[in-house]
Amino acid sequence: MKICVLPGDGIGPEIMAQAVRVLQALDLKFEMEEGLVGGCAVDAAGTPLPEATLKLAREADAILLGAVGGPKWDTYPRDQRPERGLLGIRKELGLFANLRPAILYPELANASTLKPEVVSGLDILIVRELTGDIYFGQPRGIETREVDGENQRVGWNTMIYAEYEIRRILRVAFEAAMKRGRRLCSVDKMNVLETTQLWRDIAEETKKDYPEVELTHMLVDNAAMQLVRNPKQFDVMVTGNMFGDILSDEASMLTGSIGMLPSASLNADNKGMYEPSHGSAPDIAGRNVANPLATMLSAAMMMRYSFDDEASAQRIENAVKKVLAQGYRTGDIYEPGTRRVGTKEMGDAVLAVL
Numbered sequence: 001m002k003i004c005v006l007p008g009d010g011i012g013p014e015i016m017a018q019a020v021r022v023l024q025a026l027d028l029k030f031e032m033e034e035g036l037v038g039g040c041a042v043d044a045a046g047t048p049l050p051e052a053t054l055k056l057a058r059e060a061d062a063i064l065l066g067a068v069g070g071p072k073w074d075t076y077p078r079d080q081r082p083e084r085g086l087l088g089i090r091k092e093l094g095l096f097a098n099l100r101p102a103i104l105y106p107e108l109a110n111a112s113t114l115k116p117e118v119v120s121g122l123d124i125l126i127v128r129e130l131t132g133d134i135y136f137g138q139p140r141g142i143e144t145r146e147v148d149g150e151n152q153r154v155g156w157n158t159m160i161y162a163e164y165e166i167r168r169i170l171r172v173a174f175e176a177a178m179k180r181g182r183r184l185c186s187v188d189k190m191n192v193l194e195t196t197q198l199w200r201d202i203a204e205e206t207k208k209d210y211p212e213v214e215l216t217h218m219l220v221d222n223a224a225m226q227l228v229r230n231p232k233q234f235d236v237m238v239t240g241n242m243f244g245d246i247l248s249d250e251a252s253m254l255t256g257s258i259g260m261l262p263s264a265s266l267n268a269d270n271k272g273m274y275e276p277s278h279g280s281a282p283d284i285a286g287r288n289v290a291n292p293l294a295t296m297l298s299a300a301m302m303m304r305y306s307f308d309d310e311a312s313a314q315r316i317e318n319a320v321k322k323v324l325a326q327g328y329r330t331g332d333i334y335e336p337g338t339r340r341v342g343t344k345e346m347g348d349a350v351l352a353v354l
C-alpha cells in the first residue's frame, strides 16, 4: 500500500505527523513517501504543485493531505497560489467525488453551537462534486469594459456542467445512499440556474436505477436554512462544487468543530485523496494546539475506500471515540471538566488506545 503523504502548510505538518503515527501503529505494510504541495512548494520550487509531487501522487494508491495556504501567499499571482496545488491534484487525478461525513460524537454533544436536541445523533453525508462547476468554468477573467456609460472593472466566471459530470457524481451519491438510510436530497438552484435545471433532470433520470432510494430536491438557499433548522432530516445530500463547498462547511459546524471532520475525494477507480475538511489554520499554526483527529479520521476513510479495509478504518474511528470518552480535548472542542491537551498529546492518547 503506497501512500503519498502531503503535509502542506500551517498546521498541516503538525496534524499529519500524528496521523502518520496512527497509520504506523496499525502495523500494516505501508510505503509512505512525502511530497511538497501548496505554499511550502511555492517557496521551495516556485510552483504549488511540483512535477515530482504530481508523480508521487500518480504512483501512489492513495494520498493523505494536511492543508495548504496562508496569508504569506495571499498576494501571489493566481497560478502560484497554494490552493492551485490542491485543485491541480484533484483535476489531474480526476478526483470528482468529495465525501464529507458530518457526525456528532455523543461526547461532543455540547460542543455544537446548536441545541443538543437539534444535533444529537447527527450522522449525515454530503457528496460534493469537485472538478466542475463555476470553479473550473471557462472563460473566466477580469477586464475593464464599459458598463452603464462608465469604464468599470468586471470580473466573471462561468458555471458549467456537462451531463457526464453530473451523472457520475449522482451515481456516487445514490450508491452511498444505498449503503446508508436510502434517502438522497439533491440540492440545486433550478429556479435561476440552467446548469442546475440540467442537474435536477439527470437526478430524476438516475433515480430510475435506484428505485429503493427516496430522492428529494431542495433549493440551495432553503438547504442552508434546513441544515441549521433540522439537520437530522437529511441522510445523504448531493450537490455541485460551489454549493457543496459552502454547505459542507456549514454542516461541519453542526458537529462542534471543523477539527473533527474528515473528507475523501475519489476518482472512478476509487483512488483517493484524503484530507481534513479544515484549512491550514495559520492563526494557530506551530503551537501544538491544532486538533489532529480530522486527519486521523481521514486516514480511516482511506483504509475504507482506497484499501477496502473496513476493520482498520473502524480501529481508528473507535480509538478516536475512546479518547473522546476518556475526556481528551484539544482547544477547539474543549469544555470545562475535560482534559485539555495539545496536538501531540492527542496523538499519544490515540496511540495508547491502539
Ligand code: NAI
Binding pocket: 011, 015, 066, 067, 068, 069, 070, 071, 083, 086, 258, 259, 275, 277, 278, 279, 280, 281, 282, 283, 284, 289, 290, 291, 292, 294, 332
Ligand atoms: P481554516 O479551516 O484554516 O480555519 C478556520 C478556523 O478554524 C480557524 O480559527 C482555525 O484556527 C480553526 N481550525 C481549523 N482547523 C483546526 C484544527 N484542526 N484544530 C483546531 N482549530 C482549527 O480556514 P481559513 O482560516 O478560512 O483559512 C486559512 C487558510 O487555509 C487559507 O489560506 C485558506 O486558503 C486555506 N484553506 C485550505 C484548505 C485546504 O487545504 N483544503 C481548505 C480551507 C482553507
Ligand code: MG
Binding pocket: 245, 246, 249
Ligand atoms: Mg471550503
